[in-house]
Amino acid sequence: MSFYYEYEKLKELPFESYFQGFTEIDVKRVLAKQRMTPEDLLVLLSPAAEGLLEDIAQKAHELTVQHFGKTILLFNPIYIADHCVNLCTYCSFSVTNQFQRSKLSMKQIEVEAKALADLGLKHILVLTGESKTSTPVSYIVEAVKVLKKYFPSVAIEINPLDTDEYKQLAEAGVDGLTVYQEVYNEEIYKSVHVKGPKRDYRYRMDTPERGCEAGIRQINVGALLGLDDWRKEAFFAAMHARYLQRKYLDAEISLSLPRIRPHLGDYQPRSIVEDRHLVQAITAFRLFLPRAGITLSTREPQELRDNLIYLGVTKMSAGASTEVGGYSQCDTGTAQFEISDERSLAEVQQMIRDKGYQPVLKDWELLV
Numbered sequence: 368m369s370f371y372y373e374y375e376k377l378k379e380l381p382f383e384s385y386f387q388g389f390t391e392i393d394v395k396r397v398l399a400k401q402r403m404t405p406e407d408l409l410v411l412l413s414p415a416a417e418g419l420l421e422d423i424a425q426k427a428h429e430l431t432v433q434h435f436g437k438t439i440l441l442f443n444p445i446y447i448a449d450h451c452v453n454l455c456t457y458c459s460f461s462v463t464n465q466f467q468r469s470k471l472s473m474k475q476i477e478v479e480a481k482a483l484a485d486l487g488l489k490h491i492l493v494l495t496g497e498s499k500t501s502t503p504v505s506y507i508v509e510a511v512k513v514l515k516k517y518f519p520s521v522a523i524e525i526n527p528l529d530t531d532e533y534k535q536l537a538e539a540g541v542d543g544l545t546v547y548q549e550v551y552n553e554e555i556y557k558s559v560h561v562k563g564p565k566r567d568y569r570y571r572m573d574t575p576e577r578g579c580e581a582g583i584r585q586i587n588v589g590a591l592l593g594l595d596d597w598r599k600e601a602f603f604a605a606m607h608a609r610y611l612q613r614k615y616l617d618a619e620i621s622l623s624l625p626r627i628r629p630h631l632g633d634y635q636p637r638s639i640v641e642d643r644h645l646v647q648a649i650t651a652f653r654l655f656l657p658r659a660g661i662t663l664s665t666r667e668p669q670e671l672r673d674n675l676i677y678l679g680v681t682k683m684s685a686g687a688s689t690e691v692g693g694y695s696q697c698d699t700g701t702a703q704f705e706i707s708d709e710r711s712l713a714e715v716q717q718m719i720r721d722k723g724y725q726p727v728l729k730d731w732e733l734l735v
């Protein structure tokens with residue numbers, strides 16, 4: 368079984384007529400319910416729900432406090448290499464973009480880890496471009512061993528791997544896996560992933576499941592909003608998360624909906640996703656999957672991030688760098704995308720406290 372079979376059925380739904388056919392009466396009916404069905408999610412993502420966004424947000428707030436308390440977990444990305452063999456039209460690291468590629472040595476990773484750990488962070492997300500030759504599993508395993516000296520929680524966002532390879536990484540100390548489908552629409556997927564192993568849509572879609580099977584504790588899925596109609600993409604991402612949540616009861620499933628940011632290259636988003644649309648998608652997620660974590664990165668602007676704390680977000684990056692070696696300046700490269708919220712970690716922590724929430728630096732450590 369794979370989410371792909373569910374996706375194949377779901378993609379045949381008459382999305383346009385559904386979205387245009389729902390009314391505010393449907394939205395009010397859904398808001399009165401305790402448990403949401405996939406059809407209810409479509410109602411919450413529809414244009415009719417825009418007029419009732421405040422009511423949806425209020426319910427999202429209540430559910431988030433009920434399941435997560437008033438806490439925001441802080442983490443940061445750490446880029447250790449930017450070599451990539453794929454041609455993705457929307458990304459600076461795309462193989463055809465000309466810039467000096469970087470890959471940190473273990474010594475440099477240690478320097479970078481110290482610089483990040485000095486800020487007080489305990490949870491990190493290790494990122495590379497996608498290149499099995501430049502950053503093979505053996506390199507990632509060594510890097511994780513270095514990083515584990517400084518951080519109790521190490522997650523990865525790297526090229527998709529086989530289950531056995533994820534098992535090696537889990538044994539080295541990896542406890543989280545982020546892998547975005549980028550765009551669930553299979554035809555658009557093929558058109559924006561022009562070259563490289565990433566063109567294999569099905570292998571990528573099954574990646575979170577391989578991570579679950581390898582025993583990785585926390586799995587984060589999502590879509591890069593802007594590549595297709597955001598309402599449909601948000602729906603598929605939520606259904607993917609629900610599929611994993613139901614099948615892998617031990618795994619903690621999270622969702623992210625990053626929006627396309629300026630980058631090297633001239634790709635223009637197919638769908639414009641305004642701030643209010645992102646709010647609608649995130650609050651709809653919360654109502655549909657009350658137990659799922661929701662992650663928000665520094666791609667999003669300061670004011671929006673501050674407001675989304677109330678509405679469903681449970682995890683945020685802060686003071687982030689999207690360049691290789693960006694914290695210690697040991698080997699700075701090209702940023703994967705432009706950051707929007709440029710506040711420091713301390714400033715974001717203070718903002719969270721000012722809102723009556725608790726910034727959490729550590730909520731997990733594997734005891735061996």
Ligand code: SF4
Pocket residue numbers: 451452453454455458459460461462495496497565
């Ligand atoms: S999105 Fe990922 S796979 Fe595609 S070019 Fe960027 S780093 Fe490489």
